[in-house]
Amino acid sequence: MPRDDDDEIVRRIKVDPPTFYGVHDLKVFSYWLADMDDYYFNWYRISDERKVRLARMRLTGSVKIYWTSVEEDCARNRVLIEI
Numbered sequence: 001m002p003r004d005d006d007d008e009i010v011r012r013i014k015v016d017p018p019t020f021y022g023v024h025d026l027k028v029f030s031y032w033l034a035d036m037d038d039y040y041f042n043w044y045r046i047s048d049e050r051k052v053r054l055a056r057m058r059l060t061g062s063v064k065i066y067w068t069s070v071e072e073d074c075a076r077n078r079v080l081i082e083i
């Protein structure tokens with residue numbers, strides 16, 4: 001099957017996902033999520049499972065510590081994290 005020209009262009013352009021620094025402001029977090037969707041996930045057509053893993057990698061500071069504790073609690077209680 002021949003490659004679509006758009007697929008070739010997307011493959012060559014590198015888009016870096018934004019980092020979330022753990023600011024305790026819902027509006028800032030909402031903007032970050034929108035940026036992740038608009039400028040990264042939709043660009044690369046990423047599956048939901050990979051979205052969670054990639055977003056986790058872009059967390060820093062207190063929010064990364066918080067998310068790690070949520071994952072540990074879920075694992076301990078055998079709860080599946082879904083989006």
